[in-house]
Amino acid sequence: MSSGYLWVKALHIVFITSWFAGLFYLPRIFVNLAMVEPGSPAEHARLLLMARKLWRFMQPLMMLALAFGLWLWLGYGVGLGPGSGWMHAKLLIVVLLLVYHHLCGRRLKAFEQGANSRSHVWYRWFNELPVIALLLVVVLVVVKPF
Numbered sequence: 001m002s003s004g005y006l007w008v009k010a011l012h013i014v015f016i017t018s019w020f021a022g023l024f025y026l027p028r029i030f031v032n033l034a035m036v037e038p039g040s041p042a043e044h045a046r047l048l049l050m051a052r053k054l055w056r057f058m059q060p061l062m063m064l065a066l067a068f069g070l071w072l073w074l075g076y077g078v079g080l081g082p083g084s085g086w087m088h089a090k091l092l093i094v095v096l097l098l099v100y101h102h103l104c105g106r107r108l109k110a111f112e113q114g115a116n117s118r119s120h121v122w123y124r125w126f127n128e129l130p131v132i133a134l135l136l137v138v139v140l141v142v143v144k145p146f
Contacts, residue, residue: 033111
């Protein structure tokens with residue numbers, strides 16, 4: 001293994017971890033936003049500000065995670081060739097995570113426009129999806145079951 005490969009792999013892991021931190025925490029802010037009492041504009045504004053800042057921070061993290069992942073896949077051939085079915089499953093989960101990321105942005109817009117139609121319970125369940133995705137991706141990458 002070249003040192004370049006190890007640097008790219010390390011950076012991919014750092015940016016994936018950072019992106020996931022946002023995917024875990026932003027929906028948690030949505031839980032709190034959905035629970036704000038109608039007469040609490042300061043609390044609503046504070047949580048909305050936190051959500052906006054986190055969303056802006058997540059964008060470059062996602063892009064860097066994807067860039068370093070593509071570099072590993074296409075530049076170093078990780079997951080190419082025989083026995084790489086795990087990579088196909090991982091890529092499907094990555095696509096689903098991108099959809100989830102996009103849905104987080106749409107939910108944020110709904111809160112900004114005062115048009116949230118979801119309960120805090122719905123957001124609690126929504127918040128669990130990236131946990132399941134992370135578990136599946138780690139198992140696929142480490143165990144390579146197929």
